[in-house]
Amino acid sequence: MRVAEAQTKYQLLESIDGTSEVDVGPNQFEYFSTVYGYALTLTVALAVLMIVIGGIQYTLSYIPGVKEEAKGRIWGAIGGLLLALFSYLILETINPRLVSPNLALTQVSGPSGGTGGTGGGLTGGQGGSAPLLPGRLSDQDARALLLGATNKNISFDLPNCNTNGNVSPCGDFDNVTPATINYIFALADKCSTCQIVVRDATSDAGSGHSEAGHYDGIKIDLAPTASLNMYIVTHFQNTGKYKSWDLYSDSGNVWMNEDYAGTGKDHWDITVKQ
Numbered sequence: 726m727r728v729a730e731a732q733t734k735y736q737l738l739e740s741i742d743g744t745s746e747v748d749v750g751p752n753q754f755e756y757f758s759t760v761y762g763y764a765l766t767l768t769v770a771l772a773v774l775m776i777v778i779g780g781i782q783y784t785l786s787y788i789p790g791v792k793e794e795a796k797g798r799i800w801g802a803i804g805g806l807l808l809a810l811f812s813y814l815i816l817e818t819i820n821p822r823l824v825s826p827n828l829a830l831t832q833v834s835g836p837s838g839g840t841g842g843t844g845g846g847l848t849g850g851q852g853g854s855a856p857l858l859p860g861r862l863s864d865q866d867a868r869a870l871l872l873g874a875t876n877k878n879i880s881f882d883l884p885n886c887n888t889n890g891n892v893s894p895c896g897d898f899d900n901v902t903p904a905t906i907n908y909i910f911a912l913a914d915k916c917s918t919c920q921i922v923v924r925d926a927t928s929d930a931g932s933g934h935s936e937a938g939h940y941d942g943i944k945i946d947l948a949p950t951a952s953l954n955m956y957i958v959t960h961f962q963n964t965g966k967y968k969s970w971d972l973y974s975d976s977g978n979v980w981m982n983e984d985y986a987g988t989g990k991d992h993w994d995i996t997v998k999q
Contacts, residue, residue: 761813768809775802858900861942867898870906871923877913879921882948886928894990897928902942905997908978909945916956922948924992943999946992949982953993 776799783795808815857863862870864887871879886895905926913921924946927939947953957980961973973980977998985991 765809769806772802772806861900861902862906864898867901867906871909874910878919879913879923882922883924895928896925898926900942901926902999904999905943905945908997919952919956920950921953922950924948943997945995945997947995949991949993
């Protein structure tokens with residue numbers, strides 16, 4: 726059963742620079758870029774205006790106090806202009822997330838009753854979905870965002886646990902965090918040639934037998950495709966093993982190669998830094 730796509734466009738009340746709608750999915754930052762550009766233009770214009778006014782005031786006045794006031798106006802305008810021009814660099818230095826806002830405006834579906842179940846990642850379980858928690862995505866919205874990503878090789882290879890009666894193996898994304906989904910977008914941007922096959926995130930959520938991280942929505946499982954495997958071993962840092970599984974680190978995001986010896990449940994278990 727194909728999951729219906731979530732609303733990924735927001736209609737503006739007033740168009741900006743000829744734009745009447747903005748993307749609230751993976752390209753949501755385009756709206757803030759447009760607003761920032763207009764704000765920067767207005768700031769530069771006002772600063773230049775204040776410099777001109779200060780110059781005229783300084784030139785025409787013979788009163789020392791007025792001249793000092795004009796000089797202060799000019800230097801203040803120059804300082805404000807430099808601050809505006811370097812604001813992006815300053816914010817990125819303080820915290821890169823300040824210049825990469827994450828505002829997922831997707832419609833959140835209401836809680837759906839669940840009766841629990843058993844099983845972990847890629848194992849499925851018995852019973853309905855767990856209630857949707859605040860700040861999390863529903864399975865439908867998460868799938869729609871991933872499927873709606875343009876120019877990204879993202880797909881699924883497991884049935885939906887919510888529609889196949891939780892028959893193992895299956896995938897569920899109820900209660901996954903927006904940051905976890907955004908990490909997959911970032912991965913697809915960095916590795917444009919990677920075939921990214923998403924398998925599961927929270928199929929054990931609310932079961933009472935959840936693996937650490939899956940219930941929290943901060944884990945996601947990817948199929949070990951050849952292109953993805955090559956990218957991981959050549960770009961990420963090998964940090965050792967857990968049991969017999971290789972561990973890799975991508976700037977604090979932990980990748981574990983769960984190899985189940987050809988059972989079809991092999992996958993990369995990713996713990997995403999929130």
